[in-house]
Amino acid sequence: MQTLDRTLWPAARLIRRSVAVWRRSLHLRVVLSTLLLSALVTVFVGWILLRQVTDGVLDAKVAASVGEASAGFRTAQSAIDAAEPSGDPSELTTQLAQDIALRGASGGLYDVVLDVLPAVGGSQTVSRSTRATVLPTSVPSDLRAQVRGDKVAYRYTLIRRASGNDVPGLAVGSQLHEPRSGATLNVYYLFDLQQQEETLNLLRRSLVAVGVLIVVLLGCVAWFVTRQVVTPVRLARQVAERLAAGLLDQRMRVRGQDDLARLATSFNQMASSLQRQIRRLEELSRVQRRFVSDVSHELRTPLTTVRMAADVLYEARQDFEPGVARACELLQAELDRFEALLGDLLEISRFDAGAAALELEDLDLRGLVRRVVDGARPIAARKGSRIDLHLPQAPAIAEVDSRRIERVLRNLVINALEYGEGRDVVVRVGGDDETTAVSVRDYGIGLKPGESAMVFERFWRADPARARTTGGTGLGLAIALEDVLLHGGWLQAWGEPGRGAHFRLTLPRTVGEALTHSPIPLVPGGTTEQRLERPRVSAPGAAAGGVG
Known part of the structure; x- marks a missing residue:
């Protein structure tokens, strides 16, 4: 059986290559289709012609033979009668x-x-x-x-x-x-x-030779005519691929004034328009990134001065009247939030500029998750919640940037406490030979249909009228998504009103490996929505959906 399989391998490879060439080459499909149709038409016409000629030749021979035989029969009968x-x-x-x-x-x-x-x-x-x-x-x-x-x-x-x-x-x-x-x-x-x-055999051979010659000539004509059409299309494809690769100055060569020339002209006009629009957007994005970065850096100096003054007032609040002391506390809290916002803006500007880099190390995520949960327990106590931590017996090793993944997990846990309505929050760690995952489940207000596609957008909130009590900036999940994408992982969300929300972080064991599954289900309870388990996150916009 193995010998038979080895014998069939070359044939299977040849078939696969032939099918691939057939699918890729429009020129080949048109020429072969023309040859096939020409052969069918030639066979049909040749059969009709041969049939008509055969019938004509044989009918003439039959008529002459029957006439001659009939005359002989009459002569013979007359001789018999007269004998x-x-x-x-x-x-x-x-x-x-x-x-x-x-x-x-x-x-x-x-x-x-x-x-x-x-x-x-x-x-x-x-x-x-x-x-x-x-x-x-x-x-x-x-x-x-x-x-x-x-x-x-x-x-x-x-x-x-x-x-x-x-x-x-x-x-x-x-x-x-x-x-x-x-x-x-x-x-x-x-x-x-x-x-x-x-005579008929000679005619058959002549028809076969002429038919083969006609089919070959039609194939040559089809190849020549198709080449005139396919070549500009192939050039357009090559130019489009270069444009998609970022070479925005590529254009098609315009020859003549026919429809293909007009197509090339329209294509070049479209490419020029896209180039102008992309450059305008790049310039706007560059200006925006520079503006955010410059403002963030420029605010550092006055913020430092204000922070020093606010620290002095906060330390001396016991000597002030109650109203002034409360104002010092509020000032200290808002300065903390302002500093966090500036830090997040700077981080976002680094992501936008493509300057973010990873400092990778092999880390057991169980210890990292435990540290994040321990740090969030005071907030859980104030909220009246309890954090239920489930860790596997085996190590959950992954190649990560510990600072960035810790920031992602902290955002997920704090958000779960913020929107958990005082109920318990479940943090779970799982892993297998290829992936490692961490999920955070709350039983709070949940997410409405379609909101799982917006939860990772910048400054988006599930309930805009809801007061924030944990000092968030509105950029936490957006930064978390960027951090996860740097690792080549998935950050996904699921939720239903009244049932809470479930966020799942999935990372490959080694950065750069492709993810195909997650060891933790995205939809809790294994409901019919488990089909969301097939992720296809490859860009922030896609990842924001939290579904595969």
Whole structure:
């Protein structure tokens, strides 16, 4: 069986390559389709032409043969009727057979077979040919049965010769009567159709040669015509691929003034418009990133001064009146949030500029998750929630940037506490040979349909009217998504109103490996929505959906 499989491998590879070439090449498909259709049309037309010519040639031969045989039959019957009576009637038929044989032999156009049927009470039927080389069996049996009265009948047959060199022929038969003795003579003329057969064979060979030549010429014409059309399309594809690769200055060459030239002109105009729009957007994005970065950096200095002054006031709040002391506390809290916002803006600007880099290390995520949960327990206590941590027995090792993944997990846990309505939050860690995952489940307000596609957008909130109590900036999940994408992982969300929300972080064991699954289900409880388990996150917009 293995030997058979190895034998079939080259054939399977050849078939796969042929199918791939067929699918990729429009030029090949058009040419082969043209060849196939041309061959079918040529075969059909050739068959009709050959059929008409064959019928014409054979019909003409049949008409001439039947006419000649009919004249011979009439002459023979007249000779029988005019013959003088003799003592033995068979002598007349024998003499007549010899005369017919002589005429047939002298003409050289046909052979004659005679069946002498004696009168009632006579001897058995005698069948003989005028030529010793022709066998009487050349007359078809159905023609012998059909010859009755004065009717002339004919059949196509094979003239059998004693030498074995059989040739196609036409048998024409009729019945003659000797009125005095009651004897009957069946006469069959055998006409040679070998010349017609050779003519038709020559015609067949000519049609085949002409048909093959026509198909080849049509294939060449199709190749040439298709090339004129496919070449500009292929060039357009190449230019489009270069444009997609970022080479925005690529253009198609315009030749002539036909439809393809107009297509190339329109394509170049579209490319120029896209280039202008992309450059304008790049410039706007560059200005925006520079603005955010510059503002963030510029705010650092006055923020530091304000922070120093606020720290002094906060430390001395015990000496102030209650209203002033409360204002110092509020000022300290808002400065903390302002600093966090500036830090997030700077981080976002680094992501936008493509300057973010990873500091990778092999880390057991169980310890990292435990540290994040321990740090969030005071917030959980204030919220009246309890964090339920589920860790596997085996290590959950992954190649990660610990600072970024810790920030992702902190955001997920704090968000779960923020929107968990005081209920328990479940944090779970799982892993297998290829992936490692961490999920955070809350039982709070949940997410409405479609909100799982927006939860990772910047400054988006599930409930805009809800007051934030944990000092968030609105950029936490957006930054978390960027951090996860840097690792080549998935960050996904699921939620239902009244059932809470479930966030799942999935990372490959090694950065750069492709993810195909997650060890933790995205939809809790294994509901029918488990089909969301097939992720296809490859860009922030897609990842924001949290579904696969």
